[in-house]
Amino acid sequence: MSSVNPTAARARIGVPAVVRRGAWLANGLFWTAFAVLEGVNHGWLAAAFAFGFFLAPDFALFIGHRDGRTEPGQLPRRAVPFYNAGHRALVPVALIVAYTVTPVDWPPLFAGFCGWLAHISYDRALGYGLRSKEGFQRG
DSSP: OOOOOHHHHHHHHSOOHHHHHHHHHHHHHHHHHHHHHHHHHHOHHHHHHHHHHHHGGGGGGGTTTTSOOOOTTOOOGGGHHHHHHHTOTHHHHHHHHHHHHSSOOOHHHHHHHHHHHHHHHHHHHTTOOOBOTTSSBOO
């Protein structure tokens, strides 16, 4: 029988946090540049969508704000599903792919998806990830 903790073993052989966060930062800078480019090329509406979608994932922080006191760093339980849904990188990536392969052609929507993915990337670069059921940062 081995007494090695599988989670600790994975952490040792995984990608160092500084590399992972650096990659997320580069990703965030790329999607920010893409969103700005879309705003410049397609006007104020595309820029407004990019900025709005950049801010939108954190609106979940206001859900359940009046439900009662929580510990520092804890999100109210009612807000966790909304927060996690808005902070999963696969969602805007899938929407960007769907946008590029379908006949939809509305640049403000694409700019919004770029802003959304930039937000998620910056959060990951700063160490903010998904939340547990109890509302605390995972990991």
